[in-house]
Amino acid sequence: MPGSLEKSGPPILDVRGLCMGIWSGKTELVAVADVSFRAYSGQVVALVGESGAGKSITAMSLTHLLPMPPIKITAGEIRLSGRDMQTQSPKQIRDIRGNEVGIVFQEPMTALNPSLRIWRQIAEPLVRHRRLSWSAAKAQAINLLKKVRIPDAETKAEAYPHQLSGGMRQRVMVAIAISCEPRLIIADEPTTALDVTVQAQILALLTDLTRGLGGALLLITHDLGVVARYADWVNVMYAGRIVETAAAKNLYRDGRHPYTHALLASVPKIVGPIAHRLESIAGQPPAPSDGTGGCAFAPRCSRRTERCDERPPLGGDDRTRNGHLFACWNPL
Numbered sequence: 001m002p003g004s005l006e007k008s009g010p011p012i013l014d015v016r017g018l019c020m021g022i023w024s025g026k027t028e029l030v031a032v033a034d035v036s037f038r039a040y041s042g043q044v045v046a047l048v049g050e051s052g053a054g055k056s057i058t059a060m061s062l063t064h065l066l067p068m069p070p071i072k073i074t075a076g077e078i079r080l081s082g083r084d085m086q087t088q089s090p091k092q093i094r095d096i097r098g099n100e101v102g103i104v105f106q107e108p109m110t111a112l113n114p115s116l117r118i119w120r121q122i123a124e125p126l127v128r129h130r131r132l133s134w135s136a137a138k139a140q141a142i143n144l145l146k147k148v149r150i151p152d153a154e155t156k157a158e159a160y161p162h163q164l165s166g167g168m169r170q171r172v173m174v175a176i177a178i179s180c181e182p183r184l185i186i187a188d189e190p191t192t193a194l195d196v197t198v199q200a201q202i203l204a205l206l207t208d209l210t211r212g213l214g215g216a217l218l219l220i221t222h223d224l225g226v227v228a229r230y231a232d233w234v235n236v237m238y239a240g241r242i243v244e245t246a247a248a249k250n251l252y253r254d255g256r257h258p259y260t261h262a263l264l265a266s267v268p269k270i271v272g273p274i275a276h277r278l279e280s281i282a283g284q285p286p287a288p289s290d291g292t293g294g295c296a297f298a299p300r301c302s303r304r305t306e307r308c309d310e311r312p313p314l315g316g317d318d319r320t321r322n323g324h325l326f327a328c329w330n331p332l
Helices: 055-061 090-096 118-130 134-147 153-157 166-178 196-212 224-230 248-254 258-265 306-310
Strands: 013-024 027-039 044-048 071-080 101-104 184-188 216-221 233-238 241-247 319-321 324-326
Touching: 013 055, 027 044, 027 055, 027 071, 027 216, 027 233, 027 241, 044 055, 044 224, 055 071, 055 184, 055 216, 101 166, 118 134, 118 153, 118 166, 134 153, 134 166, 166 184, 166 196, 184 196, 196 216, 196 224, 216 224, 224 248, 233 248, 233 258, 241 248, 241 258, 248 324
Parallel strands: 044 216, 044 233, 101 184, 184 216
Antiparallel strands: 013 027, 013 071, 233 241, 241 324, 319 324
């Protein structure tokens, strides 16, 4: 369940005006444009949107987990606990990654090393960052398996990834992510290909452990049901931009951007007329472009006007109310 919306102390993660480009030959395509958000201690902050919206590339840029080139951060700031991540050396980034920032990747079967036993993979960050011996790290790895509620942890620690179920592999990823008690956990679509029951267990586990550590969780997802249940703050992304930011409860009750409204309308509902058809969003998301032109959602928007095609509603054109921000000329 969502936690407190209170902002205690300085933000753990502070992203301001992040812009990223992808170089294709001599042409730079805009992948992310003017993205800003914060995550405070005890908060779950979600980046939500369709595939290709820029969620994962934004999240992976925080710890430089992107090939640069062809991808390049062209503007903006990323601050972790007050430190500018853009000025950190490669060694400093490696010291932060897996230590102060834990990451739960989308596909545990490809993220885990198939040739290493489970305990060894959990122990590795403990040996590197906490300077534990391998025997001490193995004991801690077994404790972490118990913490993420894997039964018969001693036996499972000796297993290889292919010998575990999808849900157990994802729990192993969570154990690796929390092993060094990070300030920030990034979870990139952490419940992909898992059944609904296991999804709920993994997400509840992630949120409980993050708050128990006094950290923040950055949740990357396209599932609005997940956002409603677990997120405190939501950033809706479309075509590399954040088009709406709000507290989760306010977004569902009073979403203002047409894209947010369309996403919410497309969620299947248990109640309602049987004959009611599931709504969809007409058209296709745009491919990365040179960043010129008007609102990227305009070709798919029922509220489109001439001004929407001229320039995107950014900066001073945003409307702000109780932390609720939406970039639209014709909001709902």
